[in-house]
Amino acid sequence: MPIFFQHDIDGDTRLAVWKIEEEEAFFSEMVPLQRSITHPHKRRQHLAGRFLLYYLFPQFPLSLIQIADTRKPFLRDEAYHFSISHCGDYAAAIASRSRRVGIDIELPSEKLGRIREKFLHPSEADAMNRGQASMEEMSKLTLFWSAKEAVFKWWGHGGVDFSEMIRIAWGKADGLLQGSFQKGDARFSFPVHYRMMDEAALAWIVYP
Numbered sequence: 001m002p003i004f005f006q007h008d009i010d011g012d013t014r015l016a017v018w019k020i021e022e023e024e025a026f027f028s029e030m031v032p033l034q035r036s037i038t039h040p041h042k043r044r045q046h047l048a049g050r051f052l053l054y055y056l057f058p059q060f061p062l063s064l065i066q067i068a069d070t071r072k073p074f075l076r077d078e079a080y081h082f083s084i085s086h087c088g089d090y091a092a093a094i095a096s097r098s099r100r101v102g103i104d105i106e107l108p109s110e111k112l113g114r115i116r117e118k119f120l121h122p123s124e125a126d127a128m129n130r131g132q133a134s135m136e137e138m139s140k141l142t143l144f145w146s147a148k149e150a151v152f153k154w155w156g157h158g159g160v161d162f163s164e165m166i167r168i169a170w171g172k173a174d175g176l177l178q179g180s181f182q183k184g185d186a187r188f189s190f191p192v193h194y195r196m197m198d199e200a201a202l203a204w205i206v207y208p
């Protein structure tokens with residue numbers, strides 16, 4: 001079953017996660033490859049991400065996707081806001097006709113332990129450890145990283161210090177985090193939604 005998770009957030013906004021089990025040709029039949037990607041697995045991930053946009057909105061104009069200097073993909077007329085992530089055999093995408101979005105899917109890795117002090121503010125690390133006693137430490141770390149990557153993509157302009165500019169806290173319910181972003185005069189506070197699936201953490205933002 002290629003669709004692993006699907007969530008229609010509102011009339012304009014949808015997200016889905018795909019477990020990649022197909023050969024490249026399955027995706028490339030529908031998806032134009034706009035740049036060369038040498039590594040076959042990375043190419044399949046990339047194609048699966050774009051394929052999901054088409055899956056969510058069959059009229060999505062894939063061939064009109066452009067890439068900003070920050071490497072964020074976008075549509076010039078903003079007919080859809082969208083965000084893509086891939087990790088291992090998963091691809092995730094969120095798209096909206098009206099709202100800004102960000103998504104990230106992440107598998108636990110030793111690297112996250114090595115860089116934890118780079119991406120977590122000390123006060124945030126304490127709060128992360130104190131919350132959700134039933135969740136393993138590596139799952140919490142993976143989730144908070146995934147949430148920050150989703151915020152980074154939602155912001156979309158690059159130049160972000162993860163520990164200073166993005167803060168994540170536990171939300172008031174399961175599946176909910178509280179996120180904030182501050183850069184210069186730009187200040188935002190918003191819910192970050194999440195789902196732990198198998199070992200992967202999925203985080204997404206729809207805001208405003």
Ligand SMILES: CC(C)(COP(=O)(O)OP(=O)(O)OC[C@H]1O[C@@H](n2cnc3c(N)ncnc32)[C@H](O)[C@@H]1OP(=O)(O)O)[C@@H](O)C(=O)NCCC(=O)NCCS
Nearest residue numbers: 046049070071072073084085086118119149152153156162
């Ligand atoms: C861009 C970035 C978020 C991608 O994350 P990743 O875990 O490597 O890869 P993901 O699969 O989750 O996401 C890749 C997708 O994000 C999208 N993307 C790339 N750059 C983006 C940007 N600047 N803004 C929004 N989306 C972006 C693309 O759709 C890309 O997939 P595609 O090329 O197949 O279309 C990441 O490489 C990055 O730059 N992170 C911030 C780095 C940083 O400052 N870290 C400090 C930590 S201490």
